Amino acid sequence: MSVTSRGATVWLTGLPSAGKTTIARALAGRLVEEGHRVEVLDGDEIREFLSAGLGFSREDRHTNVRRIGFVAELLASHGVKALVPVIAPYADSRDAVRKHHEAAGTRFLEVHVATPVDVCSQRDVKGLYAKQASGQLTGLTGVDDPYEVPETPDLRIEAHQQTVSDSAAALHALLTGRGLA
Ligand SMILES: Nc1ncnc2c1ncn2[C@@H]1O[C@H](COP(=O)(O)OS(=O)(=O)O)[C@@H](OP(=O)(O)O)[C@H]1O
Numbered sequence: 001m002s003v004t005s006r007g008a009t010v011w012l013t014g015l016p017s018a019g020k021t022t023i024a025r026a027l028a029g030r031l032v033e034e035g036h037r038v039e040v041l042d043g044d045e046i047r048e049f050l051s052a053g054l055g056f057s058r059e060d061r062h063t064n065v066r067r068i069g070f071v072a073e074l075l076a077s078h079g080v081k082a083l084v085p086v087i088a089p090y091a092d093s094r095d096a097v098r099k100h101h102e103a104a105g106t107r108f109l110e111v112h113v114a115t116p117v118d119v120c121s122q123r124d125v126k127g128l129y130a131k132q133a134s135g136q137l138t139g140l141t142g143v144d145d146p147y148e149v150p151e152t153p154d155l156r157i158e159a160h161q162q163t164v165s166d167s168a169a170a171l172h173a174l175l176t177g178r179g180l181a
């Protein structure tokens with residue numbers, strides 16, 4: 001089987017505004033150019049459709065992450081590189097997704113986009129950190145809601161210390177090293 005037809009889920013976990021989506025899309029562009037089939041399962045889009053009605057409680061986040069993991073595995077099992085830029089703040093949810101993939105014999109890579117909260121809050125792409133600071137929002141991941149840092153990710157990207165293109169290249173190298181690119 002060629003590397004382009006080997007499916008895998010690549011989960012990019014990290015805080016809001018860490019750069020998960022930006023890096024996933026940069027990697028996706030490169031993989032598509034090389035002939036891979038790629039889907040980016042973006043958290044916001046999923047929450048509008050597949051997870052409509054779910055909030056940000058621990059239980060709802062767990063449900064959201066497991067649903068996304070289910071869809072990613074289906075795609076990956078059919079030869080797609082499923083790139084998932086979704087916060088997934090709880091280790092047990094991420095483990096459940098990993099186990100689901102292992103049970104199906106589908107590759108799963110966990111990537112921690114480790115941008116620190118002070119950098120994320122300065123970027124504040126969606127204005128969530130400002131809302132939290134002014135009391136209009138509570139339960140923001142990394143501020144007043146938990147983010148359990150992955151202990152042994154397949155790759156940890158210090159994304160604030162390098163360019164988007166460097167981060168995408170590091171991810172691509174991970175895939176190459178695992179026989180997936
Ligand atoms: N309270 C709170 N905490 C964290 N994030 C919040 C919250 N409210 C809204 N958002 C926005 O929701 C986007 C999607 O979240 P996810 O589905 O990735 O989150 S989770 O894995 O279910 O925790 C997430 O997208 P990203 O910024 O792309 O990470 C946030 O912008």
Ligand SMILES: Nc1ncnc2c1ncn2[C@@H]1O[C@H](COP(=O)(O)OP(=O)(O)O)[C@@H](O)[C@H]1O
Pocket residue numbers: 014015016017018019020021022023085123125159160161162163164167
């Ligand atoms: N080195 C970098 N790596 C990734 N994103 C960066 C970097 N420097 C600045 N950014 C910007 O930070 C923002 C990250 O937003 P986004 O990718 O939507 O984050 P997330 O999906 O983690 O919420 C984007 O506007 C991106 O252009």
